[in-house]
Amino acid sequence: MATSFDMFGTLVSVERPADPAAAVARELRERDVAVPDDWEAAYREVHVDAPDGAEIPLPAHVSAALASRGADAPANAARRAVVAAFDPEVATLEGAVAAVRAAGERGPVGLLSNCSVPELVGRTLVRSGLSRDDFDAIVSSVACGWRKPDARAFETVADRLGEPVDSLVHVGDDPATDGGVRAAGGAFLDASERPLPELATAWRAGAEVDGC
Template identity: 65%
Template sequence: MAVSFDLFGTLVRVTNPTDPPRAIATELEARGVAVPEDWDDAYRTPHIDAPEGAEVPLPAHVARALSSCGVAVPENAARRAVIAAFDPDVERREGAGEAIAAARESGPVGLLSNCSVPELVSRTLIRADLRGEFDAVVTSVGCGWRKPHPKAFEAIAADLGVPVGELTHVGDSPEDGGIDTCGGRALVLDGITLDEVPELLGRR
């Protein structure tokens, strides 16, 4: 059996911007980009026609939103601004290390995270002292699909070398429960705590 974990809200707590469009605007302006007056509306409007369940990288969305307002964006400016705006304080949740260690007793262990911001997952793992704890790390911005889409779970299962039906996924949201539709097993932290996960992983 393989086990995958969600990251944000499951293994770590992070502080994200309370006003993402304004935080991104500040970073754009710091890089010489003229942010339009109607930026908030442009940011909240979809600009990329993606299939249902597909991930739209936030820098791509930001670049399209600026373009819709007639603002030319220098190469990589949108990406750098987004990465800087989402630079969180990170706290590893109590019981995270124990849960990962218990999962490793059953087989390979992976991380599957919905995240549209490049580099955010890797930086979070470093700050939570979790880098190197996983046999595979899959992000939605990397594989192109967000949980609960089956392709997200299939991606982490493939990287762990198991059929998706042999994967147990631990998370804190209904999206994490989507593994059920793939024939795998979900452990959703709704009414249970992370401290209980080692015991629950031992039950088949």
């Protein structure tokens, strides 16, 4: 059995900026970028045309928002500003480590996270009780180009686990996004209904779990 886990809200919690536009603006100014006076409005507007289900990397959005106001972020200033603005404080949720490792005793394990910020998934893992070694594949939407619930996100992690997507069990806390695995042919386990410590105990005991 192949298992994938959502990250944010399922395995870890992170402190997010209360005002993302302001946080990005502050980091842009730290890098000598002239931030437009109506930055809040520019940040909220859509600037990048993308297919349904596609992920728009936040640095690309920020660069396009600046350009829409005649401003420019030289070199990779937009990326560096975004990464700094979302630098996380991380708390590992109860049962996360046990559930991931119990799943690993049953088959390959992946991480599948919606995240538009480059480097954030990796930084979060480093600061959590988990590590890259706990996963056979790590897929973020900013890297693969597709956001859950799009089937292509689940197909990507299944492919990297070397398994067909219809054998994938995805564990997450959001039925609207994580539950998209069902449309791809896989099974969904709602961590808000089946807590991770309970899942870990059931898997290690070899007990049947609804959905897998």
